[in-house]
Amino acid sequence: MHQDLSTYLRKKSLNLGLRKLLIYATGILEQAVFPAKCMACGTFFHPAQRQVCSLNEKDVQYDDSFNYIERFTFKKLMSPYLCQECSNSFISVESPICLSCGIMFKSREGEDHICGECITSPKKIRRSCASGVYDKALMAMIHSLKYKGKIQLARPLGMLLFSAFMSYWDKESIDIIVPVPLHIKRFRKRGFNQSFLLVKNWVQLAKSLSINFAHIEIDKHLLLRNRWTQSQTGLGRKQRAANIKNAFSINKSSNIIEKKILLVDDVYTTGATANECAKVLLRGGAESVDVLTLARAI
Ligand SMILES: [Zn+2]
């Protein structure tokens, strides 16, 4: 009933100011009467900022494009879905990190550099980075999106990823954004590719923040996953690399010659998937391949 009222108010062509006020008031009422269930721990809580983070484009005004990174924090974006305790468990990836695989060093001092593992076995990836550490709340959010079909999380998680991209990359250094594809069998079973959902709204988001994104193309058809592979979960580093070998190819109609590509995926574990994609893309003529993920396993 309360949802019906909100939807009714959104649709009804009332005076904009009055409509916003009524939506705000019903939001307060909803929060008081209907607490939310934390998606990570299952406890009930009263979201402090459900309205602010409703993420309904029509309601969110990006009034100041300079402070969006401050507002696109895990805590703020996830406030309608997580209790405070779970929200606080998020650890963002911060320097010093490995310049190649993006792992966060235990020592919190010093410059970014190449880690021992990447020196021993160099990656095809130019650089990689993630929004947060793959643990607790972030892990729960990714699982909810992928395995429980909570696709409403794709938008706030996509905003979190966007802010990581804008913080760590010079956007002029990227020509094409490519979500890591799923095999058609897995895609049909899940109904969506979570990596694509994360970047699906980026052009619109950039536009609303007055960020020039015109030179960047988002291409979900560029990479193809031809071979069915078992899940990488539970496999070791070498097994993962063997499991994913030759699983990808490039769509023949795509032009990637001398293009700078940003691969996007939900989680970076050993980098086997990203590295295999990078190998194929570089072989196909790409100039460089960078990797951005929501989470970095430690
Ligand atoms: Zn919780």
Ligand SMILES: [Zn+2]
């Ligand atoms: Zn490394």
